[in-house]
Amino acid sequence: MRATTLLAALLIFVPTTRPYAQDGTPATPVTLVSREGRRPVPTTLQGGRELVPLDEVVALFGVSVREDALAGGVTVSYRGRSIVASANRPMVSVEGRIVTLPSPVVRSGRRWLVPIEFLPTALASIYDRRIELRRASRLLLVGDVRLPRVSAAIIAGSPTRAEVEIVPAAPVAVTVERGRLLLRIDADGLDLATPPAGAGLIDRIRSGDQPTTLIVSLTDAAGTGRATVATANNITRVLIEVPAAAEPRVPGPESRVPGPESRVPGPAPRIPIVSRAWQTIAIDPGHGGDDVGVRGARGVEEKQLTLDVARRLKTMVEARLGLRVILTRDDDRTLSLDERAAVANNGKANLLLSLHVNGSRATISSGAEVFHLQLDRESEGVVRAAAVEGVALPALGGGTRRLDLIPWDLAQARYLDDSARLANVLQEELQRQVPMSAQPIRQAPMRLLAAANMPAALIEVAYLTNPEQAARLGTEDFKASIAQAVFSAIVRFRAWSEEPRRP
Amino acid sequence: MSMKAWWLAFVGGLATLVVIAVVVARIYGPATSEQAEAPAESTTPAPVETAHITATLFFGSADGQGLVPIRRDVPLAGNVVEQGRQILTAQLREAAPPPSVTVVPEGTTLRAFYVTDQGDAFIDLSPEVVSRHPGGSLNELLTVYALVNAVTANLPAARRVQILVDGKEVDTLAGHVDLRRPLTPDTSLVRQAEASGK
Numbered sequence: 001m002r003a004t005t006l007l008a009a010l011l012i013f014v015p016t017t018r019p020y021a022q023d024g025t026p027a028t029p030v031t032l033v034s035r036e037g038r039r040p041v042p043t044t045l046q047g048g049r050e051l052v053p054l055d056e057v058v059a060l061f062g063v064s065v066r067e068d069a070l071a072g073g074v075t076v077s078y079r080g081r082s083i084v085a086s087a088n089r090p091m092v093s094v095e096g097r098i099v100t101l102p103s104p105v106v107r108s109g110r111r112w113l114v115p116i117e118f119l120p121t122a123l124a125s126i127y128d129r130r131i132e133l134r135r136a137s138r139l140l141l142v143g144d145v146r147l148p149r150v151s152a153a154i155i156a157g158s159p160t161r162a163e164v165e166i167v168p169a170a171p172v173a174v175t176v177e178r179g180r181l182l183l184r185i186d187a188d189g190l191d192l193a194t195p196p197a198g199a200g201l202i203d204r205i206r207s208g209d210q211p212t213t214l215i216v217s218l219t220d221a222a223g224t225g226r227a228t229v230a231t232a233n234n235i236t237r238v239l240i241e242v243p244a245a246a247e248p249r250v251p252g253p254e255s256r257v258p259g260p261e262s263r264v265p266g267p268a269p270r271i272p273i274v275s276r277a278w279q280t281i282a283i284d285p286g287h288g289g290d291d292v293g294v295r296g297a298r299g300v301e302e303k304q305l306t307l308d309v310a311r312r313l314k315t316m317v318e319a320r321l322g323l324r325v326i327l328t329r330d331d332d333r334t335l336s337l338d339e340r341a342a343v344a345n346n347g348k349a350n351l352l353l354s355l356h357v358n359g360s361r362a363t364i365s366s367g368a369e370v371f372h373l374q375l376d377r378e379s380e381g382v383v384r385a386a387a388v389e390g391v392a393l394p395a396l397g398g399g400t401r402r403l404d405l406i407p408w409d410l411a412q413a414r415y416l417d418d419s420a421r422l423a424n425v426l427q428e429e430l431q432r433q434v435p436m437s438a439q440p441i442r443q444a445p446m447r448l449l450a451a452a453n454m455p456a457a458l459i460e461v462a463y464l465t466n467p468e469q470a471a472r473l474g475t476e477d478f479k480a481s482i483a484q485a486v487f488s489a490i491v492r493f494r495a496w497s498e499e500p501r502r503p
Numbered sequence: 504m505s506m507k508a509w510w511l512a513f514v515g516g517l518a519t520l521v522v523i524a525v526v527v528a529r530i531y532g533p534a535t536s537e538q539a540e541a542p543a544e545s546t547t548p549a550p551v552e553t554a555h556i557t558a559t560l561f562f563g564s565a566d567g568q569g570l571v572p573i574r575r576d577v578p579l580a581g582n583v584v585e586q587g588r589q590i591l592t593a594q595l596r597e598a599a600p601p602p603s604v605t606v607v608p609e610g611t612t613l614r615a616f617y618v619t620d621q622g623d624a625f626i627d628l629s630p631e632v633v634s635r636h637p638g639g640s641l642n643e644l645l646t647v648y649a650l651v652n653a654v655t656a657n658l659p660a661a662r663r664v665q666i667l668v669d670g671k672e673v674d675t676l677a678g679h680v681d682l683r684r685p686l687t688p689d690t691s692l693v694r695q696a697e698a699s700g701k
Contacts, residue, residue: 287638287678294638302638337674356679359639361604362567371640371679376687409683438568444644447674447681458679460640 049103051113081126153399160200196399282344285310286356289334294359341451358460367437374443383413411453418455433485554579561649565602608635622662
């Protein structure tokens, strides 16, 4: 009898306390991040598995725990919903549904311990706030916290380039200080991947003193760094370029660093963020050749009107804005929609505008309309999958660079938001000059726009099937008004597009 | 005696002619009698077709800016595909009740219709849908979504619809709306206020 009790005691003692003593606490604690702040989550390692004592879960999440000695289990409750766990079983029952865990629930004397994964899986399904475990960064996110993943890659050379990627996108303010760039990211915290080793003129990239700052420190041989912030597809990328200093930097407040922007003493200046200046725009005169488009009552054809307005626009933009203007056609020829998109894409145009004249069976339809692309759910899925999966390519100087592979004929997916803004600007400028339709902005699955690798919109300037509009369409006055309105919209959209981007 | 023999020969010959005539009549006769019966048989199933369902068809709104759903009786069919054909045939043939306007070019006919197990329906239309299309972005949107919505609104088995022309995939009908992929219905174009027009 005595021997049995001893054996039983040993059996309890051996599996629970021995690995406990051996494995101990993990080197880096898990940190709980919520709107209320940060708190450490005390965990222990047992047999390579990380466990959280249930009494800590009670303290952190306000759940109640009731032990059921008879059943050999424990019930975790939160606001009337409960999870039932049993000792040594790698699963729990959440409101009657089984949730598997990577390792068993452990009972150690009077203490219960659950695998850390219990929190984002089982507890999350009865809790009223989101619980997300970021294993790599050892963070436990609770509630609506913005904690973008931040990764960086350095490409050595002169200039040395670095790319900091922030997912999901967040506003970034870049400050140039002596010998370093300071990135302030507007978020509740950062989920910082292991930074790459320094290379070239960049000494290292590390987290700053505050939880939302990142510091790019430069070597003594570096000149003034520049940074460009761009956001697309819900990813913010900060491209940093560090040229070599003309002469080695001398430490001291008087030091002058040669470069395009001479440094101002005093508070660290906010560096101008250089974005790609526009060089080219593409204008697509709708239809052409065999495809006449809408035919008006007096034999006027859409294809003639669109070419006429496109040529006027080209002259205005080239003369007044100094931009290169590509017309997808400058004569009466038949072109497929892919050929039109290819002209704009190959010409690296910063903007594509397709000009059309509308037609309707209802002859009372009148006014201008602007279309921008709507992706169907399936295409959105394809694009999202490409953005999530992506392809990681090794970057020079260590780290990786991610490429999102989007089907070429869905190129517009990256520019949906910009194109929506473009459509708005076009509508605002058009309504100053010409009558608008009852619903002046429409989002639709437009074939040409889908393949455009730049912000793009399609403009239906008026209804050729409306007798009054058809008569006006032929006048110099009307064509000049349309060209003026679209020109003004190009000016406004270009100004927005070239200004430092705040996502 | 010889007179009597000659008489017998005459009667015998006549009888032989009658037999031949009957045989000839038997060879050619049945064909005509079967032809006479055939139409009687084909007309008998007609009364079965009086069973109808009420389907929602789509026409252009009077202002040309949207679609109006209009309910029409179409013959009840035995399966989804056949029912789809009936609905689309009605959609293509029915004149738009004033003040609504037609959005599918007149003369367009249905070449084929089928639905996959995944719920993708394919409408194969005759080339008139392209050759007689009057053009215009909105007009083209209305043509496309009148057809897409007519299928999805009436056939729960169809989730998405792809339009083919003359048996082939097409880029667009008139140079604007992307038809390379199956489309989900667009209810934002539908004006519910005018739904009662019958």
